[in-house]
Amino acid sequence: MNKAAQALPNFRSDNVAPVSPEIMRAIEEANRGPAAAYGDDDYSKLLNQRFSTLFETEVTVFPVSTGTAANALSLATCVRPYGAIYCHKEAHIDTAEGGATEAFTGGAKLLTLPGRHFRIEPPILREAVTGAAWGVRNRAQPDAVSITQASEYGTVYPLAEIAEIGEIARDKNLSLHMDGARFANGLVRLGCSPADMTWRAGVDILSFGATKNGTMSADAIVVFDQDLVEPLSYRLRRAGQTASKMRYASAQLLAYIEDRLHLRLAAKANAVAAHLGAGLAALPDVQLVAPVEANLIFAKLPALAINRLAANGLQFARRGDEVIRFVARFDSTEQEADEVIALVRRAVAGSTTVGVTTSATSRQK
Amino acid sequence: MNKAAQALPNFRSDNVAPVSPEIMRAIEEANRGPAAAYGDDDYSKLLNQRFSTLFETEVTVFPVSTGTAANALSLATCVRPYGAIYCHKEAHIDTAEGGATEAFTGGAKLLTLPGRHFRIEPPILREAVTGAAWGVRNRAQPDAVSITQASEYGTVYPLAEIAEIGEIARDKNLSLHMDGARFANGLVRLGCSPADMTWRAGVDILSFGATKNGTMSADAIVVFDQDLVEPLSYRLRRAGQTASKMRYASAQLLAYIEDRLHLRLAAKANAVAAHLGAGLAALPDVQLVAPVEANLIFAKLPALAINRLAANGLQFARRGDEVIRFVARFDSTEQEADEVIALVRRAVAGSTTVGVTTSATSRQK
Amino acid sequence: MNKAAQALPNFRSDNVAPVSPEIMRAIEEANRGPAAAYGDDDYSKLLNQRFSTLFETEVTVFPVSTGTAANALSLATCVRPYGAIYCHKEAHIDTAEGGATEAFTGGAKLLTLPGRHFRIEPPILREAVTGAAWGVRNRAQPDAVSITQASEYGTVYPLAEIAEIGEIARDKNLSLHMDGARFANGLVRLGCSPADMTWRAGVDILSFGATKNGTMSADAIVVFDQDLVEPLSYRLRRAGQTASKMRYASAQLLAYIEDRLHLRLAAKANAVAAHLGAGLAALPDVQLVAPVEANLIFAKLPALAINRLAANGLQFARRGDEVIRFVARFDSTEQEADEVIALVRRAVAGSTTVGVTTSATSRQK
Amino acid sequence: MNKAAQALPNFRSDNVAPVSPEIMRAIEEANRGPAAAYGDDDYSKLLNQRFSTLFETEVTVFPVSTGTAANALSLATCVRPYGAIYCHKEAHIDTAEGGATEAFTGGAKLLTLPGRHFRIEPPILREAVTGAAWGVRNRAQPDAVSITQASEYGTVYPLAEIAEIGEIARDKNLSLHMDGARFANGLVRLGCSPADMTWRAGVDILSFGATKNGTMSADAIVVFDQDLVEPLSYRLRRAGQTASKMRYASAQLLAYIEDRLHLRLAAKANAVAAHLGAGLAALPDVQLVAPVEANLIFAKLPALAINRLAANGLQFARRGDEVIRFVARFDSTEQEADEVIALVRRAVAGSTTVGVTTSATSRQK
Incomplete structure (x- = not known):
C-alpha cells in the first residue's frame, strides 16, 4: 500500500477499527x-x-x-x-x-x-x-x-x-x-x-x-x-x-x-455515516441504495467513477459494478467524511473520461 | 473464594496464567x-x-x-x-x-x-x-x-x-x-x-x-x-x-x-515444575505418576491428604481419588513451589487423621 | 379409499407402479x-x-x-x-x-x-x-x-x-x-x-x-x-x-x-403420457405447463375443476391451486388416459358451479 | 470358486441366506x-x-x-x-x-x-x-x-x-x-x-x-x-x-x-447351530469361544487347521489367527453341520502337517 493511499480516510469496513x-x-x-x-x-x-x-x-x-x-x-x-x-x-x-x-x-x-x-x-x-x-x-x-x-x-x-x-x-x-x-x-x-x-x-x-x-x-x-x-x-x-x-x-x-460506552461509540459511527450519506446523496449522479439509518452507506454511482476512486487508493467495498459501500466507525470523523465526499464529487465529475481498471475489492472483507 | 485461599499459590492450570x-x-x-x-x-x-x-x-x-x-x-x-x-x-x-x-x-x-x-x-x-x-x-x-x-x-x-x-x-x-x-x-x-x-x-x-x-x-x-x-x-x-x-x-x-520469548517463558515454567516435582518426590507417601519433563506434575498421594489440601484452598486438579496435578506457569516462582511442597508435606503427615470432604474439582478446567 | 375411487385410473405418480x-x-x-x-x-x-x-x-x-x-x-x-x-x-x-x-x-x-x-x-x-x-x-x-x-x-x-x-x-x-x-x-x-x-x-x-x-x-x-x-x-x-x-x-x-427392457417399459409410459397430454391440451380451459416429453403431464386448469376431480376420487398430485400433475407408467394404458381426459373435460365444463373442497394431496408423494 | 468348493456347506454368514x-x-x-x-x-x-x-x-x-x-x-x-x-x-x-x-x-x-x-x-x-x-x-x-x-x-x-x-x-x-x-x-x-x-x-x-x-x-x-x-x-x-x-x-x-414365521425360521437356525456347536466342542483341539445360544458358533482351533479348511473351500469367517465363525441359517441342515464337523475333525487331525496359506476372508462380510 503506498503512502498516498494510507493517508486517505478508510471507510472500507468497521472490521478495520482499532480497539477503543x-x-x-x-x-x-x-x-x-x-x-x-x-x-x-x-x-x-x-x-x-x-x-x-x-x-x-x-x-x-x-x-x-x-x-x-x-x-x-x-x-x-x-x-x-x-x-x-x-x-x-x-x-x-x-x-x-x-x-x-x-x-x-x-x-x-x-x-x-x-x-x-x-x-x-x-x-x-x-x-x-x-x-x-x-x-x-x-x-x-x-x-x-x-x-x-x-x-x-x-x-x-x-x-x-x-x-x-x-x-x-x-x-x-x-x-x-x-x-x-x-x-x-x-x-x-x-x-x-x-x-x-x-x-x-x-x-x-x-x-x-x-x-x-x-x-x-x-x-x-x-x-x-x-x-x-x-x-x-x-x-x-x-x-x-x-x-x-x-x-x-x-x-x-x-x-x-x-x-453506555457501546452507545456512545455507535452514536459516533452513526453520526459520521449520516453526514457522509447526506453529502453523497447531494452529489449529482450519486444515489443512496438504502436509507442511512446506522453506520453503513450504499451508494450507486457510475462505474468509471468507482474505478477512479479505487485508483486513487480510497478504501471501500464494492457490490457489483455501480454500487459501493462505505462504513463509518466509532473512530471516524466528519472531516474524513468530508474528504470522501470531495473525492467522490471529483470522481463523478471526471467519470466521463476513461477510468482505470482496478482489481475488484473482494466481497469477503 | 476466601482470602486465605486466594493467598495460596495457584498451580491449578496454565490456563489461569495472565498475559505476559x-x-x-x-x-x-x-x-x-x-x-x-x-x-x-x-x-x-x-x-x-x-x-x-x-x-x-x-x-x-x-x-x-x-x-x-x-x-x-x-x-x-x-x-x-x-x-x-x-x-x-x-x-x-x-x-x-x-x-x-x-x-x-x-x-x-x-x-x-x-x-x-x-x-x-x-x-x-x-x-x-x-x-x-x-x-x-x-x-x-x-x-x-x-x-x-x-x-x-x-x-x-x-x-x-x-x-x-x-x-x-x-x-x-x-x-x-x-x-x-x-x-x-x-x-x-x-x-x-x-x-x-x-x-x-x-x-x-x-x-x-x-x-x-x-x-x-x-x-x-x-x-x-x-x-x-x-x-x-x-x-x-x-x-x-x-x-x-x-x-x-x-x-x-x-x-x-x-x-525466543516463547522459550524463555516456557523455560521458567519448566524450571519451577522441576523444582516442585523434585520436592514432592522426596516426600514420604508421595510418588510422581510420570517423570516431570515439562511444566506438569502428577503426584499420587493419600486421598485424605488430597482432601486436606483442597480444604486448605490450594488450587490443583484431580485425576481420580489419589492423583493430583500441579501446573507451573511462566509466572510461577520457586517460592510458590516451596510453599506447595510444605503444604503437601503437612497434608500427608496429617492424613491419617480424618480428612474433610470437598467437592471434586472438575476435570474440565 | 372407497370402491369408486379405486376403480378410477391412477396417474398420481410412477412410484405407485408395481414391479414389472x-x-x-x-x-x-x-x-x-x-x-x-x-x-x-x-x-x-x-x-x-x-x-x-x-x-x-x-x-x-x-x-x-x-x-x-x-x-x-x-x-x-x-x-x-x-x-x-x-x-x-x-x-x-x-x-x-x-x-x-x-x-x-x-x-x-x-x-x-x-x-x-x-x-x-x-x-x-x-x-x-x-x-x-x-x-x-x-x-x-x-x-x-x-x-x-x-x-x-x-x-x-x-x-x-x-x-x-x-x-x-x-x-x-x-x-x-x-x-x-x-x-x-x-x-x-x-x-x-x-x-x-x-x-x-x-x-x-x-x-x-x-x-x-x-x-x-x-x-x-x-x-x-x-x-x-x-x-x-x-x-x-x-x-x-x-x-x-x-x-x-x-x-x-x-x-x-x-x-432393452428399460426402454420398452419407458416407451410405454411416454406413449401414454403423450396421448394424455395431447387429449388434455385439446380441452378448453386446460393448458399444459410444460411440453410432454417423457411420462409427466403438468396441466393448468381452474381450481374448481381440480377440486371436482379430487372429489371424484381421481388420483393426481397438485402443484399450487391451479396446476396438477399426471404421471404415466409402464403399466398405464391409453384407455386409462382416455378415461382421465373425459373426467377432466366434465370437471372443467362443470367448474363454474361450486366445487367441493378437498384436502390437498401432499407434495411429498 | 471351484466346483468342489461350491458343493461344500456354506456357514459363512446368515447374510448369504436366500429369501424364505x-x-x-x-x-x-x-x-x-x-x-x-x-x-x-x-x-x-x-x-x-x-x-x-x-x-x-x-x-x-x-x-x-x-x-x-x-x-x-x-x-x-x-x-x-x-x-x-x-x-x-x-x-x-x-x-x-x-x-x-x-x-x-x-x-x-x-x-x-x-x-x-x-x-x-x-x-x-x-x-x-x-x-x-x-x-x-x-x-x-x-x-x-x-x-x-x-x-x-x-x-x-x-x-x-x-x-x-x-x-x-x-x-x-x-x-x-x-x-x-x-x-x-x-x-x-x-x-x-x-x-x-x-x-x-x-x-x-x-x-x-x-x-x-x-x-x-x-x-x-x-x-x-x-x-x-x-x-x-x-x-x-x-x-x-x-x-x-x-x-x-x-x-x-x-x-x-x-x-410366528420368524420364530420358526430362527428355531431352525438355532437348532443347527446347537448341533454344530456341540459337534465341534467334542473335537480334540477345538474350543468354543462363547456358548452357542443363537445361530453363531465361534471356535478356536489351530491356525494350521483353519488354513486347511479354507484351502478346502469351506466358507466361514475368521476372527484373528485361531478363531473362526460359523453361522447357521433357517435353510441350513443338520447334515450340513455334520459335514462341517467331519471336515474340521480332519483338518485338526492333519494340522500338525504344513498347512497352505490362504488369503484371509475379510471381516467385512
Whole structure:
C-alpha cells in the first residue's frame, strides 16, 4: 500500500477499527496474576449479572471470538438438522459466512426472503410460514427466523416490525434469532432499550456484536430463552469457542456496556455515516441504495467513477459494478467524511473520461 | 473464594496464567488506527515469513482462538469422514475437547492406543497400523496420527520417537498431527530446534499453542504440508475461526516468537515444575505418576491428604481419588513451589487423621 | 379409499407402479440357495460388466435402495463440505429430498437457477459460474452441477444442451451429476444411446433410476469418473446403503437392462403420457405447463375443476391451486388416459358451479 | 470358486441366506397393480397394527433397507451430537458399520465397555454411568445404551440382565436401544414374548432384523418411545431410507411375523447351530469361544487347521489367527453341520502337517 493511499480516510469496513481506549484499559486491568479458567473468573461471573441488568431480564451470556460463530452456534441450538431458517436474501448468514450455519446445524436449510430495504417484511414472512410444507417428511421444517439489526445494508427494523416478526414466529413455535453484528448502531437509531429491541419483541437469542464497535475479537451470544442455554454451552465448547482465558473477553464486554460506552461509540459511527450519506446523496449522479439509518452507506454511482476512486487508493467495498459501500466507525470523523465526499464529487465529475481498471475489492472483507 | 485461599499459590492450570508483559505491549502497539481485516493487515502478513524463518521451511500460519479449534480443524483437514485417527488414550482430543474432532471431521473415529508415560509407543502404533482393516468398507480407514508434545502428562517425546512415528505414518500415507498445546515446553526440554521437533521428524500440521504460555487467546495452526493450506483456510472461516481483527492475534504471535520469548517463558515454567516435582518426590507417601519433563506434575498421594489440601484452598486438579496435578506457569516462582511442597508435606503427615470432604474439582478446567 | 375411487385410473405418480413381470422373474431366479453377501455374489459381479457394455465405457455400478440416496451420496462424493452445487430451482434434490444432500455433504450449499421448461439453461449456468466468488473464503465454492433427465416436469434436455453444460462444468473443474430418476424416459425421448446422454456429454456420475420404471426399490449409482469410486464405496456403507443380500437388487438391475427392457417399459409410459397430454391440451380451459416429453403431464386448469376431480376420487398430485400433475407408467394404458381426459373435460365444463373442497394431496408423494 | 468348493456347506454368514418361500409369496402377492407410495399403501398401513399386536403395546414401525441404517438412525434420534452411547466393545455399531452412527448423530461418541460373553455386564455399565463426567462441558454426555440381542457372538442376554440395564438407563434418563439383527434368534433362545425382551425390560427403540432370517433387504425400526417417532420419520427420509414402493418391504415384514414365521425360521437356525456347536466342542483341539445360544458358533482351533479348511473351500469367517465363525441359517441342515464337523475333525487331525496359506476372508462380510 503506498503512502498516498494510507493517508486517505478508510471507510472500507468497521472490521478495520482499532480497539477503543476504554476497552484497552479494561484488558490491561484484567491482566493481574492468575485467574480461574473457562469462565470461572470474577469478570466472567459478572457477565450474566450485568447483562441481565442491561436487558432488564435474566439472560445468559457466552463470549465468542467471531460473529460467524455467534450466528451459526445460536442457530444450531434452535434448529433441527432437518429444520429450516427464514432469513432475508441478503442476510450475512446466507451470503458471507462460508456455510457456517449449514455446517453447525448439520445441514439445515436457509430459506431466503425478499424484502424492501434489506429487511424481512412481516407479510412476506407470514405468507412463507403459512405456506410451508409443515409435517411433510421430504421438506425442511421451519424452526427459526433470523433478522439482522442493523441490517447488512445499514437499515434498521422499527420496533413494531420486530414485534410483528416475533409474533409470527411465536405463533408457529419458531425461534427468533437476531444477528446483532451492529446491535448498538441499531439501538442508537431507535433510541430504545435493549429489552425493547429484543426479548420484549420476541427475540429468543441474540448475536451481540461488539468487535465492529470497539472490542478486540470479543463478541457474545445473549440467550433469552433459557432452554437454549445448556445445549448451547456444549456446542460452544465442541466448536472451540470456549476460551480458556475467558476473563479477557469478559472484561471487554463488561467495559463495553459500562456507562453506555457501546452507545456512545455507535452514536459516533452513526453520526459520521449520516453526514457522509447526506453529502453523497447531494452529489449529482450519486444515489443512496438504502436509507442511512446506522453506520453503513450504499451508494450507486457510475462505474468509471468507482474505478477512479479505487485508483486513487480510497478504501471501500464494492457490490457489483455501480454500487459501493462505505462504513463509518466509532473512530471516524466528519472531516474524513468530508474528504470522501470531495473525492467522490471529483470522481463523478471526471467519470466521463476513461477510468482505470482496478482489481475488484473482494466481497469477503 | 476466601482470602486465605486466594493467598495460596495457584498451580491449578496454565490456563489461569495472565498475559505476559511483552505480549501485552505488542497488543498495545498493534492498536493504532484502522488496519485491513481478515488477515490483510501488516502483522498478519508477516506471520508466514517469521514463522517460516523460525521453522526453517516454508510454513503457513493461521491464528485461532483456542487449542480445541486448532486440533479439530487441523485434523478435519487431514481426515475423511470415514477416516480414523490414532492417538494416545489420554489424548486431549479424545478425552477433553467435547467431541470437537468428531464434529469437524463429520464423524471420523479416534482409535486410542495405550503407551508408557502417556506417549504413543512406536511399536504399538506400528502394530495397530499394520493390522488395520485397510480397504474394508465397513471399517474406519486410518488417515492420521496425532501426538501431543509435551504430552497431557508433561512427558516429552524424544526426537527419535517422533521420527519413528513420522516414518510409520509416511509409510502408510497417514498425516502426522502434533498437538502442541505446550509446544514451547517440549522444545525447552529437548533443547532442539522447532524444525527438528516437527517437519524434519515427519509432522505435517501443528497446533501451535501459545495461550497457556503467555498470549491472550491466541493460538495458531502451523501447516507444513502445503496441500492442507487451501482446504484449511475454508474450514477455518466456516468454523467462525477467522478473526476479522486478526492483527491483534498476529501481533501477539509475532511477539511470542521474537527473541525466543516463547522459550524463555516456557523455560521458567519448566524450571519451577522441576523444582516442585523434585520436592514432592522426596516426600514420604508421595510418588510422581510420570517423570516431570515439562511444566506438569502428577503426584499420587493419600486421598485424605488430597482432601486436606483442597480444604486448605490450594488450587490443583484431580485425576481420580489419589492423583493430583500441579501446573507451573511462566509466572510461577520457586517460592510458590516451596510453599506447595510444605503444604503437601503437612497434608500427608496429617492424613491419617480424618480428612474433610470437598467437592471434586472438575476435570474440565 | 372407497370402491369408486379405486376403480378410477391412477396417474398420481410412477412410484405407485408395481414391479414389472420380467423383474419379478429375475428376483425369483436369484432366490436359489446361499450366495455371497455385500456384492460378492455372481449377479453383482456381472453388474459392472453389463453396465459397461450398455454405456460403452468402463463404469462402476452401486445398487442403492432409493433415488434420494443415489443423489445425495453421489453429490457428497463430488462436493466438499464448503462446496456448492448448481441445480435448477425445481430440482428434486433441493425441493423434495428432506435436505439429504445437505446432510450427506456435511452442509454444502445448493445454488438454484431459473430456467425455461424446468431445465438449466446453459447461458444462465455460465453466467452463474463465471460470476461465482471463486477463492473467496466466506463463500461456498462451486464443486458440481446437477441436472435431472428427464426433468421433474417431464421435459428432456437435448444432447447439445447437456454437452454445453458438460463443457461449462469441465472448464471450471466441476463434477456433472445427472439425476436420472426417469433416465429411461429421457433416453426413449431422445432415441440416443446411454453413452451419448451421459459421459460423452460430460456426465461424471449418474443416479440411475429404475424403481419408477419397474424395479422393486432397486436404483443404482453409475460412476463414470473412476476417481469417485473408492470414496463413494465407503460413503455408501456408512450410509446404510450397501445391502447384505445385494444379489436381489443386482438381479433386478441386470434384468432391467437386458434386451432393452428399460426402454420398452419407458416407451410405454411416454406413449401414454403423450396421448394424455395431447387429449388434455385439446380441452378448453386446460393448458399444459410444460411440453410432454417423457411420462409427466403438468396441466393448468381452474381450481374448481381440480377440486371436482379430487372429489371424484381421481388420483393426481397438485402443484399450487391451479396446476396438477399426471404421471404415466409402464403399466398405464391409453384407455386409462382416455378415461382421465373425459373426467377432466366434465370437471372443467362443470367448474363454474361450486366445487367441493378437498384436502390437498401432499407434495411429498 | 471351484466346483468342489461350491458343493461344500456354506456357514459363512446368515447374510448369504436366500429369501424364505413364505416371504417370496408375500412379495408376489403385493405385486398387484398400483399402490400408494411412501407408506400410504394397505400393507404399510397394517404394519403398526400387526406389530403392536405382536409387541402387546402401541409401536410405530419403519421399514429400512439395512441393519446399519436401522442402528445408526435409531441412535441418531436418541442422542445429541455431543452425546455418548455405551455399547459392548464388540458391538457391530462400533466395529463393523463404517462409522454410520458417528455420521448420522453428527459426531457422537461410542463408549465401549468390556463384558463377559460379549454382553454388557450391568455392574460395569453402572460404574461407567455413575462415573461419567455429567455436566462437564468438554466431555461427551451419556444419552443412550445399545445392546445387541442376540449378541455379535451368538450369546443371549437373559431377561433379568436386560431389565437391569434398562433400569440403569432409566435412572439416568438414557435411551435404551437394542440392535436386534438376530432378534428372532434371541427370542427363540429365551422362549419369551417380544414384549418381555424389549419394552417391558426398558427398551425404547429396536432395530428389528429380518434380512438375516429370511427377508429380502427388509429390516425395520420398531419404536416404543413415541417421542422418537416424529424426529425419526424425518431422519429416515433425509437418509434416503424411506422407500417409495414401501409396500414390498411392508408385505415382507407382515409375512415375517405372521403365524410366528420368524420364530420358526430362527428355531431352525438355532437348532443347527446347537448341533454344530456341540459337534465341534467334542473335537480334540477345538474350543468354543462363547456358548452357542443363537445361530453363531465361534471356535478356536489351530491356525494350521483353519488354513486347511479354507484351502478346502469351506466358507466361514475368521476372527484373528485361531478363531473362526460359523453361522447357521433357517435353510441350513443338520447334515450340513455334520459335514462341517467331519471336515474340521480332519483338518485338526492333519494340522500338525504344513498347512497352505490362504488369503484371509475379510471381516467385512
